[in-house]
Amino acid sequence: SEEKSLNFIEEIIENDLKSGKYQTLVTRFPPEPNGYLHIGHAKAICLNFGLTKKYGGYTNLRFDDTNPVTEKTEYVNSQQEDIKWLGFEWKNELHASDYFDELYGFALRLIDKGLAYVDESTSEELAKQKGTPTTVGTNSPFRDRSPGENRDLFERMRAGEFADGSMTLRAKIDMASPNMIMRDPIIYRIKREHHHRTGDKWCIYPMYDFAHGQSDSIENITHSICTLEYVPHRELYDWFIEKLEIFPSKQYEFARLNLTYTVMSKRKLLQLVNENLVDGWDDPRMPTISGFRRRGYTPESILEFCDRIGIAKRENLIELSLLEFCIREDLNKSANRVMAVLDPIKLTINNYPEGQTEVMTGENNPEAEDKGGTREIPFSGSLWIEREDFMEEPAKKWFRLAPGAMVRLKHAYIVKCEDFVKDANGHITEVICSYLPESKSGNDTSGVNVKGTIHWVSAAHAQIAEVRLYDRLFSVPSPDAEEGDFKDYLNPASLEVVETAYIEPALAGAAPGSRFQFIRKGYFAVDKNSTPEKLIFNRTVTLKDSWKK
Numbered sequence: 001s002e003e004k005s006l007n008f009i010e011e012i013i014e015n016d017l018k019s020g021k022y023q024t025l026v027t028r029f030p031p032e033p034n035g036y037l038h039i040g041h042a043k044a045i046c047l048n049f050g051l052t053k054k055y056g057g058y059t060n061l062r063f064d065d066t067n068p069v070t071e072k073t074e075y076v077n078s079q080q081e082d083i084k085w086l087g088f089e090w091k092n093e094l095h096a097s098d099y100f101d102e103l104y105g106f107a108l109r110l111i112d113k114g115l116a117y118v119d120e121s122t123s124e125e126l127a128k129q130k131g132t133p134t135t136v137g138t139n140s141p142f143r144d145r146s147p148g149e150n151r152d153l154f155e156r157m158r159a160g161e162f163a164d165g166s167m168t169l170r171a172k173i174d175m176a177s178p179n180m181i182m183r184d185p186i187i188y189r190i191k192r193e194h195h196h197r198t199g200d201k202w203c204i205y206p207m208y209d210f211a212h213g214q215s216d217s218i219e220n221i222t223h224s225i226c227t228l229e230y231v232p233h234r235e236l237y238d239w240f241i242e243k244l245e246i247f248p249s250k251q252y253e254f255a256r257l258n259l260t261y262t263v264m265s266k267r268k269l270l271q272l273v274n275e276n277l278v279d280g281w282d283d284p285r286m287p288t289i290s291g292f293r294r295r296g297y298t299p300e301s302i303l304e305f306c307d308r309i310g311i312a313k314r315e316n317l318i319e320l321s322l323l324e325f326c327i328r329e330d331l332n333k334s335a336n337r338v339m340a341v342l343d344p345i346k347l348t349i350n351n352y353p354e355g356q357t358e359v360m361t362g363e364n365n366p367e368a369e370d371k372g373g374t375r376e377i378p379f380s381g382s383l384w385i386e387r388e389d390f391m392e393e394p395a396k397k398w399f400r401l402a403p404g405a406m407v408r409l410k411h412a413y414i415v416k417c418e419d420f421v422k423d424a425n426g427h428i429t430e431v432i433c434s435y436l437p438e439s440k441s442g443n444d445t446s447g448v449n450v451k452g453t454i455h456w457v458s459a460a461h462a463q464i465a466e467v468r469l470y471d472r473l474f475s476v477p478s479p480d481a482e483e484g485d486f487k488d489y490l491n492p493a494s495l496e497v498v499e500t501a502y503i504e505p506a507l508a509g510a511a512p513g514s515r516f517q518f519i520r521k522g523y524f525a526v527d528k529n530s531t532p533e534k535l536i537f538n539r540t541v542t543l544k545d546s547w548k549k
């Protein structure tokens, strides 16, 4: 069997477990509930939950909800649903906002140790004091307040005595540090905002850096895994833990997932939703987990993708086509083949007894181990076929229908094109064929060999469906890297709606979420809004990578 080499985080963990540094591995997935989760989060979910699956221990789900402005219960619920759908179970559901009292206590502890002070500088003054990376900063005039005075002011900040923005609590570290983040960072601000869980209990809120590491420590997180932009924050993360003398969680950073032809920040995805450029967070073109689900992706395909890309230490850009490859591989084995005509023209068989129908038998999936069983497909002398399967003046090596040419109708008979009909505009409306009665699939004694096979649906039996053909959301590989607004690079052809497609009657009651291969057309999933009265299919992915570079 193939031994996969360890990624750098697994190496660290194996060493930590071997040396006895930790007995039990505890990780967490800490989303901010300010949007729906995207494929980048899936990567972090696979990593955090995957480690405790492999090495034992457990993973917490912690909502990093210390910023009251952007957070909503809708997001909390969708994030939970998406993690479960990927197949992971968290040990504890926790909310950083549950630690507000404890965090407040930590702040008092720093104040009492002379390591935090209340500052009345304006934000402009604060920025000026910070200095630049090449110069040292300057101390705030409020830096030397006594612990007693700081405690009094901070308690009154909490009590609501001061206006929003009039004061902050700052850690007293080093205004000359080469790490800008260590130059007396703000740890609390006054903000009269309603919080989706704590309501109006608080008018002061901790900053991310003060909440995150302490939340890790409160939960005894052993390995706190985050993305590379937090490398400069690690020094502060360690400083708080050391000064507060709390459980020593350790932060490790990996490269975030970037994917071609999309954007991956919740803030940007929210713009697309708010400006109605997509049909909500779960629009099948969105890189969200719910968007992929609605589009027909399986959890397995996303896990496989995350596994294949591995854990990197340097920023990189992953090809969307790799994700598409993973879903194709999965659906090739699991999706039943059916026939659907997306751009129909009539095919009439002039020697098939008028009004007669018969039932053909189709194998559901030649790629499945059990072949997926069979289904019945009604056949008649009046069919729908794909417009592109007929050429009035055939190209060289054309093996489909053309005047005088023969093809096999999949699971049925060989037909020969005898004639065709055009409308006033010169559009083909009907192809007239004869059939070879002795050429029935599985029982062909005609002795005739044809090179082409086309799909069809019996007109009298066809179900009508709306089919949504999705393509890439952006027309450039890196919309974030382009000049101007990322929304200028949306792909105008990312959705083509086929209002009237004809599909086999076997799909009549297809349940939302079920997945099929439309023979020769691609993989399709039944949309969440599909009903037996109005069937809707979303194209998950084409059969082959047909994107023109």
Ligand code: ATP
Binding pocket: 029, 030, 031, 032, 033, 039, 040, 041, 043, 044, 064, 225, 226, 227, 255, 256, 257, 258, 264, 265, 266, 267
């Ligand atoms: P966004 O800007 O998309 O909202 P974020 O990092 O602010 O990203 P969080 O909700 O804070 O979003 O993320 C939760 C976890 O998911 C964090 O640990 C974060 O590092 C991780 N994460 C977010 N985006 C990615 C990504 N593109 N690749 C890998 N991990 C990611």
Ligand code: MG
Binding pocket: 032
């Ligand atoms: Mg974040």
Ligand code: MG
Binding pocket: 032, 266, 267
């Ligand atoms: Mg964010």
